[in-house]
Every structure is written in C-alpha cells, then in structure tokens.
Amino acid sequence: MKTLAAAYPNRELHVVVDNLSTHTTDEVKAWLNANPRIVFHFTPTGSSWLNMVEIWFGIITRQAIRRGTFTSVTCLTRAITDYVTAWNTDAQPFFWTATPGEILAKVRWVHTEVRKLLTNNDK
DSSP: OHHHHHHSTTSOEEEEEOOOGGGGSHHHHHHHHHOTTEEEEEOOTTOOTHHHHHHHHHHHIIIIITTOOOSSHHHHHHHHHHHHHHHHHTOOOOOOOOOHHHHHHHHHHHHHHHHHHHHHHHO
8 A cells, every 4th residue: 555655646545445354453544544545445245346346357358358369468468458558548437227126126026036936846
C-alpha cells in the first residue's frame, strides 16, 4: 500500500479487499487513519464478488482473445495488454442489475423446478 500511495500521491485511492483479518489489524487501521485519502472497501463475507472478476475475464475472452490468431505468446500477451489499456481509458464499475425482487423470483422458480424434478424421480 505504501508503494501504491507513493505512486499516486495526489489522488484518492479506493481499494477493494476481502474480509481477511490481516486487513483490519491495529497496524493497518492506524496506517489508514494516517492516510485518509486511501479507503478500503470490504467485500461482504460469503459474497460472490469474484463473479465480477469472472465476468470481466469473459468479456476480454470474447472481445480480444476468442477467434484471434496469435502467432506467438508475445502476440497474445500484446493483444491482452492492448485490450486492458483500451479498457482502462474509460473503465466503468460493474453493477448488479437485478433487483431483490427479481432475484427472489428466480430463487422461487428454481425451487419449484427442482421440486418438480424430485417429484418426477419419485414416480
């Protein structure tokens, strides 16, 4: 974090971290208090935040890698680096788009469908 803070001395920095206890030690809390422009955002315990990472890898696969012709690892690496550079020029956060009602409706639907399958298996 000290290296990151030094690299961007005049910017507010937001860092997403998991709930590992090393991120909340007294030493870390004191450092964050001394560096108020750096904010930790903790992912919810048991959340599926990694799904957002997986979604991004899916995007880069579809848009930059799949069906590409790469004559060497260097060419593939360059294509990935170029894509990431372009992406980062106008990066936007990912947002969950489903409402709680939509999520609960999907859960109810899945529950109903599973119950039907189990009922059919009992016959």
